[in-house]
Amino acid sequence: MTLIRRAATLIRHNALPALRQPIYRWMLFLMCLMAVGVGAALVVFIKGLGVTNLTDLVPWGLWISVDLSAIALAAGAFSISAIAYLLRRKELQPVARTAVYVGFVGYSIAMMMLLLDIGRPDRFWHGFVFWNIHSPLWEVTMCVGLYFSVLMLEVMPILGHWQPVEHRFPRLSHRLGSLHKLTPYLAFVGLCLSTLHQSSLGLTYGKLVARPIWYRPWPMAISFYLSAIVGGMALVTFISLVSARLTPRARVNKVTLDKLAYTVGWAVLFLLVLRWWDLMSMPVDYEPAKSEALYILTRGRLAFNFWGLEIVLGMVLPAVLLLVGHFRRIERVRILALALVAVGVVAYRWDTNLVGQLVVFGQVPGSDVPLFTNYTPSLIEILTATGVIAYGLLAVTFGVRYLNVIDHGEVVEAPAKASVPAAVVPSSYR
Amino acid sequence: MSSIDRRDFLKLGLAATATAAVGIGMSRIPLPMTATSAEPEPDTIIPADEPAVIARGDHDQPSPHHWVMVIDQSKCVGCDLCLAACHAYNDTPPNISWSRVEEVEPTAEGRRVFRPTPCMHCEDAPCVEICPVGATYHRYDGLVMMDYERCIGCRYCQLSCPYGVRHFNWEAFTGPNPDVPAAGHPEVPRRPRGVVEKCSFCVQRIDRGLAIGLTPGFDPDATPACVVACTYGARLFGDLNDPDSPVSIALRQRPDAYRLKEELGTGPRVYYLPAEPALEESAS
Ligand code: SF4
Ligand code: SF4
Numbered sequence: 085m086t087l088i089r090r091a092a093t094l095i096r097h098n099a100l101p102a103l104r105q106p107i108y109r110w111m112l113f114l115m116c117l118m119a120v121g122v123g124a125a126l127v128v129f130i131k132g133l134g135v136t137n138l139t140d141l142v143p144w145g146l147w148i149s150v151d152l153s154a155i156a157l158a159a160g161a162f163s164i165s166a167i168a169y170l171l172r173r174k175e176l177q178p179v180a181r182t183a184v185y186v187g188f189v190g191y192s193i194a195m196m197m198l199l200l201d202i203g204r205p206d207r208f209w210h211g212f213v214f215w216n217i218h219s220p221l222w223e224v225t226m227c228v229g230l231y232f233s234v235l236m237l238e239v240m241p242i243l244g245h246w247q248p249v250e251h252r253f254p255r256l257s258h259r260l261g262s263l264h265k266l267t268p269y270l271a272f273v274g275l276c277l278s279t280l281h282q283s284s285l286g287l288t289y290g291k292l293v294a295r296p297i298w299y300r301p302w303p304m305a306i307s308f309y310l311s312a313i314v315g316g317m318a319l320v321t322f323i324s325l326v327s328a329r330l331t332p333r334a335r336v337n338k339v340t341l342d343k344l345a346y347t348v349g350w351a352v353l354f355l356l357v358l359r360w361w362d363l364m365s366m367p368v369d370y371e372p373a374k375s376e377a378l379y380i381l382t383r384g385r386l387a388f389n390f391w392g393l394e395i396v397l398g399m400v401l402p403a404v405l406l407l408v409g410h411f412r413r414i415e416r417v418r419i420l421a422l423a424l425v426a427v428g429v430v431a432y433r434w435d436t437n438l439v440g441q442l443v444v445f446g447q448v449p450g451s452d453v454p455l456f457t458n459y460t461p462s463l464i465e466i467l468t469a470t471g472v473i474a475y476g477l478l479a480v481t482f483g484v485r486y487l488n489v490i491d492h493g494e495v496v497e498a499p500a501k502a503s504v505p506a507a508v509v510p511s512s513y514r
Numbered sequence: 515m516s517s518i519d520r521r522d523f524l525k526l527g528l529a530a531t532a533t534a535a536v537g538i539g540m541s542r543i544p545l546p547m548t549a550t551s552a553e554p555e556p557d558t559i560i561p562a563d564e565p566a567v568i569a570r571g572d573h574d575q576p577s578p579h580h581w582v583m584v585i586d587q588s589k590c591v592g593c594d595l596c597l598a599a600c601h602a603y604n605d606t607p608p609n610i611s612w613s614r615v616e617e618v619e620p621t622a623e624g625r626r627v628f629r630p631t632p633c634m635h636c637e638d639a640p641c642v643e644i645c646p647v648g649a650t651y652h653r654y655d656g657l658v659m660m661d662y663e664r665c666i667g668c669r670y671c672q673l674s675c676p677y678g679v680r681h682f683n684w685e686a687f688t689g690p691n692p693d694v695p696a697a698g699h700p701e702v703p704r705r706p707r708g709v710v711e712k713c714s715f716c717v718q719r720i721d722r723g724l725a726i727g728l729t730p731g732f733d734p735d736a737t738p739a740c741v742v743a744c745t746y747g748a749r750l751f752g753d754l755n756d757p758d759s760p761v762s763i764a765l766r767q768r769p770d771a772y773r774l775k776e777e778l779g780t781g782p783r784v785y786y787l788p789a790e791p792a793l794e795e796s797a798s
Contacts (some may be wrong), residue, residue: 131685132686133682140678143673143682144673201668202667202708203668203682204665204706204708211646214648216648218643218644219644224646225646293640293676294676295673445775
């Protein structure tokens with residue numbers, strides 16, 4: 085009884101007033117989405133993948149696209165770290181810290197989605213024990229696993245500076261903080277592992293002779309790799325700028341971010357050329373399944389995604405907005421452009437994943453018509469994916485608010501006390 | 515269960531780290547697998563409740579057999595007897611068929627033509643190459659096997675198979691099998707939910723037959739169930755290394771035999787005899 089009463093008082097005095105602040109409402113909203121997602125995930129684990137709309141003809145759907153997008157957008161971690169530590173651009177080191185945290189969140193999203201997606205989640209470890217070195221997917225499994233460990237090591241110092249850890253376990257905090265020394269080496273390892281698996285993800289599709297639209301090993305590997313770098317850098321810059329507008333706890337260096345945004349502008353232009361070349365280099369004469377898939381992509385069901393989201397909104401527009409100084413200097417425009425780049429990369433992943441599955445190869449040479457298939461994610465798929473994405477947003481919010489992951493003012497050694505004004509520390513810690 | 519020993523692990527680890535991303539994916543070095551006994555266990559009764567442990571292949575040894583299926587489209591009437599037998603003997607769930615029988619373009623005189631499509635047991639199988647955990651693999655005699663204990667259900671192999679013959683167990687198969695006992699009796703255990711399954715050329719029958727001295731392709735007890743079930747003789751099975759096997763004879767007589775999507779280089783082990791022999795072509 086007393087427990088309930090105490091909880092009630094706690095809610096009345098602390099939780100309810102807190103909910104008047106938009107930030108807590110936002111976090112509560114995300115937690116609700118997560119709770120629904122957890123429920124949906126339980127349904128998946130208990131009932132099996134029959135609750136999805138996936139079929140033998142379209143076995144990879146929404147979840148894989150979320151995976152691919154999360155991994156792609158997490159690529160800012162390795163690319164910005166590499167620029168900051170290997171190319172020794174010191175001014176980017178604090179941005180790399182943000183990027184590493186965002187990357188960590190991205191990879192954890194991907195892991196959760198994958199765990200749901202495989203038919204035997206209890207055997208998730210098989211990839212590490214039973215090796216088939218010819219499989220790009222095996223390589224992805226290994227590299228993602230290893231790179232996730234690297235990210236964990238990189239995130240440790242950030243967690244070490246979390247106020248409760250620093251207060252209650254000063255020695256642990258110090259230990260974790262000292263891992264920071266490893267960062268340059270981790271940046272190198274991360275660069276290698278990421279290069280391997282980001283391109284292998286493209287190769288995962290590009291290696292399949294059965295799906296002619298995908299069967300372009302090199303172009304697929306290269307465009308997956310480069311688009312991941314561009315999308316990842318754009319996302320980190322976007323998150324930093326948006327947070328800086330929303331909360332004083334995010335402190336950014338506008339000059340550095342402006343430079344980054346400008347770089348993203350050029351990179352996205354390059355990506356546009358690459359994507360164009362990649363598509364245009366396909367033979368124009370009829371090839372079963374490939375021609376139909378191209379049709380679906382450019383004029384059929386995926387046409388809006390392709391022309392609208394990928395090309396116009398995802399590449400052309402942001403390139404213009406980021407490269408013309410007049411537009412870029414308007415902060416809202418810059419933020420919008422960066423968000424669009426990320427959207428474009430997500431659309432690219434979704435289109436790529438689906439385009440090879442929406443049309444299935446004719447079976448007899450020259451006689452059968454290719455078979456058109458269908459896929460719309462089921463409610464359960466959408467709810468679980470939303471839950472996992474909500475987790476990602478919550479983790480980023482938490483990081484910005486309590487872990488000071490966006491603190492680009494200068495390289496701060498012991499930021500916690502100085503940078504969190506006492507007035508905004510939640511009352512429970514006071 | 516066969517597994518890779520520690521030294522192989524290290525070797526593989528070194529090989530893996532030394533090879534670049536795309537390099538790994540594109541290389542074609544055979545994967546060293548520990549060879550358990552290359553000969554099948556002499557066992558006449560196939561226990562349906564025990565997971566079948568099938569010897570993983572040793573590719574350095576040339577295989578004594580070259581199993582091949584020949585499907586005569588001039589004889590197939592599309593009656594699905596083969597599918598019923600397969601459902602029963604391999605105890606597949608009602609919504610999964612290891613083979614499918616499709617109607618294709620009719621002949622010039624308008625006669626209907628069917629094409630049964632089992633797993634092709636490709637010599638250069640895309641599914642074997644890309645399975646991340648090696649759950650689908652080449653047996654010592656080149657047949658493409660599934661290790662249901664190892665499969666993680668990623669369904670990548672379904673995307674990779676050019677013939678679309680792989681099926682995922684979206685749900686567990688618990689009820690009675692409608693084709694038992696009318697079409698036969700299960701010889702293999704049911705697969706769990708969440709793994710991929712496909713036609714096995716009834717290896718359990720081949721192995722059992724060989725162990726008791728039968729010849730697959732001649733003796734019904736050692737021949738895939740679908741071949742035995744076909745009353746029209748549209749399906750033939752046998753060893754291409756044996757010049758007198760039904761398949762060798764059929765392929766000698768019919769030089770117009772073709773395989774599906776040969777241009778992909780997968781090397782299918784299933785040959786088709788067209789419903790209308792292309793006489794001009796074979797004469798030239
Ligand atoms: S037909 Fe498909 S499942 Fe069978 S061996 Fe070839 S690629 Fe693999
Ligand atoms: S579903 Fe199973 S057999 Fe197919 S690729 Fe994945 S692990 Fe291998």
